[in-house]
Amino acid sequence: MGEKVKKIVKTIRVDLDKCNGCRGCEIACSAYHATPKYSAMNPSRSRIRVVMDQFNDEYVPIRATDYAKAGCDGRRIYTIKGKQYSECSFCGTICPTREMFFDPDSGLPLQCDLCADEKEPLCTQACPQGCLTYVEMEVEEEDKEEVKMDEMELGMKALLDKFGVQKVADTFNRIAQKG
Amino acid sequence: MRYAEAGYNLEVDLSTGNIERVETDPKLMETHLGGQGVNAKIIWDRVKPDTKPFSEDNLLIFGAGLLHATPVVGCNRTSVNTINPMTGIFGHSCMGGHFGPELKHAGYDRIIIRGRAPKLVYLYIHNERVEIRDASHLAGKGPGETTSLVREELNEPFAQVACIGLAGENKVLTASVEHGYSSASRGPGPIMGDKRLKAIVVRGTKDINIAHPQELFELCLRMKKWINDSNGCGDWMAVDEDDSFHHNNFAWGYSRTRIKNYWSEELQDRWTHWKYDNMDRQAGCYNCPKGCINVISWPGTKRFGYKCYGKDTYHMAAFKELDYTYGMLGQCLDWGVDSYSTPQAISLGIELYDSGVLTDQDIPNFPTDPGERVKFLLEKIVHREGIGDILANGSWWASRMIPGAESFEHNTVKKMEQLPIKLGKLNPAYYLMIATGEKMAITQIEGSFPQDPIRDPVKRKEFVDNWDAAPYQKFKDMFMNWEKRDQISIEDTCALTDWNEAMHYIDDSTGLCGFVSSFRGQFGGQVAYSFNNVPELITLATGMEMDKEGLWEICRRNRDLVRCINNRLGMRRVDDDPPKDHWAVRDPELEEKLLDAYYDFRGWTKDAVPTKAELHRVGLDYVADELIQLGILDPNEGTPAQEAAKAEEQKSGGC
Known part of the structure; x- marks a missing residue:
């Protein structure tokens, strides 16, 4: 058992009720991660996508978190406040069952790095509506070397x-x- | 390298099934920007004046704005242009949402559709892959169902869909094109139906190059926050529940009845509950932080979204309350009808029945309750059944098709329904805007100069001191000296009309939304976009040098071109005429003076055609040549002032 240590965990908190579907997060993310920087502002290159179905009033920004070479069995349907969501709507996995979080040209995976060089990720900076907020949480967990x-x-x-x-x-x- | 533009048009011929990706002339961006500006140029070049709106030769163009798919905030309105079958002239139409930016990312600045498909089809675009596909399974379906079905069958959850409902399929002239909770009214709906094009599905994954990307991005990020926090942008009706303005001042029924003290606190409280107790969210459009679209789940109906005055028109036609409109809008969205013109065509029908012009033979089983009557006629219109087949052509045409009905029709300009506004004394600026505008809705013409003066001199000065959107000092001086609404010089009236219109021409060509730009400045003056910053944004996005004067020149060119398209289709001074009863007290002498002065100001002849000199000035010599050849323009004719001087000279025998 490793020793417990205090760590700062960075994450993005999502308040679904505040998303108005503008997709500014997608634009900002793709701009920041383009090479050279800002050379593309193209939602399909974004590492955060708003899974959106206006007629179902579904607006879920999800960011690419993990990579998986195969899809999962997750095809559950959740009903929240009378609205149906597929399990995929909340899943950040870069998986082959959907055309999301893959660079449209190279086909290579695109993963969120929380804009490591910035004081705050670009997507939260581009969300004055307050749907996406950047949080740093102090947690206590086992001290193991994380290989990312x-x-x-x-x-x-x-x-x-x-x-x-x-x-x-x-x-x-x-x-x-x-x- | 092309900046801000994709550099290609998509040409689709639905008759032959031919699809072409055509590189565009980069010069068009310099002369017309994009959006409606370039669409107008294409319509001038390719739709000949004898083309009937419902013919294979009429074009339907979905044009992305020049600044779509750049980080410019609130820039998402797609211009949809055609020859409008209701008016017979250039149809001005636009919709918010996500369509234009997606189209640019697919590699096209616009889709130009001609011909007519042999059966109902939809167009599928994924970058270079473009297909015309069978849509028989989508017939009669509303935008919600159509959107999910095509996304599913194409496995394109991120595709953007613009489509028509049953009204468009049935070529109802007040039908609109629907895209999410946005819609494009005033022409394209019935034309899309005539072309048997149910939907356009577009998905794009390509980049758009930007000349100065970092500067533009950083500027836009700052602007986004500013727009989000600003009370001067967006639809204030989304947040202000006091809607006494429309209910106390606009006319009810068939634009006849004003109820001056309608609004009350008790009513506002009740309506506010209806709204917020049933509201899912306030949604926005592509890259805009505002939530102008109220998304409502009303019991017993499909979920719908509306903005602004769209919540009032049905219950005001039926003398009902907000719950009545809420009960209607889900169905209206599903059928795809414009909520501005349709209720007026319906209420004309009711008035004709009450007056005995239409009888039980014309409308069998007509209910007695006005609310039921509106629903009854709407259903007939959408299905083009019985009397609905006539009312589906809008109130102007219906009144000419029903014997004895013509004298009842009273609220159209250039054959199209106007907002139901009936006022007292003539307002010179509004006279000019309503009479001469060709966008068929005052909200698409007014908007930068405030509607009313500020009486208190201290507050007036404060307003002017903070009025960053005013392009020139002369507008500030005008406002400082303005004390009574109808007391404003003819010269000033012309100048403010020009400014108001020019801002809309900026929006229609760049893709900006009027709620952050052209329409919103009149209320509070604190709007995001104006002549003072749009040139910089254009330069950063395109690399093209631009300043205030240069931008104004492009607006003038685009304005003249739309006028010339309409002149070629037969429009003249006599058509520049507001509804007769818009004001109870008219001033024919002043009105003629205003028209003369405005035509002078614009460089148009006394008969409202741009002069040869004016067209030369804006680089439209080829347009002048054709108008001269067609006998529409006399090459020697000048503006009214020049003509008057000439006549004077002839009278005195010259010297």
């Missing part, structure tokens, strides 16, 4: 999942040899 994949590792993992180790290795070697 960086963007390249995540992309590599997705390629390995898609094409298999051998094919990726062959391709890598071929390209590397060409210099």
Whole structure:
């Protein structure tokens, strides 16, 4: 058992009732993460998406949190205040069952990093309505070293999942040899 | 590299099924910006004056604004233009929501639709992939069902959908195009129906290049917060429950009856409960923090969204209360009818029945309760059944089709219903705007200069000192010297009409919403966008040099072009005429003077056609040439003032 230590956990709190469906969070996220920065302001590259169905009054901003190479069995339907939501509406997993959180050109996963270099993530900065708020919570938990994949590792993992180790290795070697 | 624009149009011929992606001329952005500006240019070039609205040759254009898909806040209104079958002239129409930005991300600045499909179809666009697909299973379905069905069958949960309901399919002239809780009225609904195009489904994942992205992004992030916090932006009717203005001042029924002391605290309290007890949320449009759309779940009806005065029109037509309208709007949205013009066509029908012009033979089983009557006629109109088949053409046409009905029709301009406003003394500025505007709704013409003077000189000065939206000092001086509503010089009236209109022409070409721009400034002056900052935004987005004067010049060009399209379709001075009873006290002499002065100001002839010199000035020589060739414009004719001077000179024999 590891020792318990105090940690600051950063997260984004979502108040669904305050979302007006403007999708400013998507614009800001994609702008910040574009290379070069601000070179694209394109919701389909965003790491936060508003899952939206106006006629069902459904507005759920979800951010890409984890990567999974396969979909889950989660197809539950939840009814909240008389409105039906699919389980996917609240799920931040980057999974192959939906076309969300994948770069539209490369097909590689896009993961939320809470805009690590900023004092506050861009999506919360772009949400004066107060649906998204940035919070830092102090929690006490076991001290274990967290290994978090960086963007390249995540992309590599997705390629390995898609094409298999051998094919990726062959391709890598071929390209590397060409210099 | 193209900035702010996608650089391509999507050309769709529904008759042949031909689809083309056509690169556009970058110069058009410099001359017309985008949105309605460029749409008008295309309609001038390609829709010949003998084209009937309901013909394969009429175009239906969904145009994204120049600043769509940039971070500019509150920029999301899509211009939908065609020849409006009700008026027979250029149809001005636009809708909020998410459609235009999505279209830009799909790689197109606009969709140009011509022809007519052999059966009901919908158009599916995902970037370069474009398909015309069967829509027979969507026939008769409302926007809610249509949207979810197409999203599901295409596996496109993020696609944006614009569609028509049953009214559009049946070519009801007051039908609108529906997109979420936004809609485009005044023309495109019935044209979409005529083309047998049920829906357009668009999904885009491509980038739009921006000339100075970081500066624009940072500026917009600041503006977003400002707009969110500002009381000077958005629809104040979403938050202010005192709606005495419309109920005490606008006319009820068939725009005949004013109930001056209608509003009361007790009523406001009751209505406020109806609203908030049944409200799901106040929703917004793409990249706008405001919540102008009230989303209501009313027992027994489909969920609906409305904004502004849209909540009043049905119960005011039926002499009922808000709960009546709430009971109607879900169905109206589902059928896809415009809530401004439709209730007036209905209430004309009721008046004709009460007057004996229509009888039980014309309307069998007509109920007695006015609320039931409105519902009864609405259903007939949407299905084009019986008398509904006539009323579906709007009140102007219906009154000409029903023997003995013409003298009853009293509230149209250029054949289209106007807001039910009946006032006392002529208001010069409103006379000019209602008479000469071609957008067929005063809310699309008025908006920057306040409607009324501020009596208290201290408060007036305070207003002027904080009035950042005023483009020039002359407007501040005008306002400082303005004390009584109808006492304003002709010269000033022309200038403020021009400013009001120009702001709308900015919005229609850039895609900005009137609630953060053209319409909202008149109430409080603290609006987000004006001639003082839009040029900078255009420069940052497009890289094109722009200043106040340059922007005004483009507005003038776009304004002249719309006028010329309509001149070519037969419109003249005689059509620049408000409803006869809009004001009880008219002043024909002053009205003629106002028109003359305004035409002078605009560089239009006495018969309301832009002069050759004016068209040369705005770079529309090719338009002048055609108008001259068609005999619509005399190349030697000047403005009324020049003509008067010429006549004077001839009288004196010259010197």
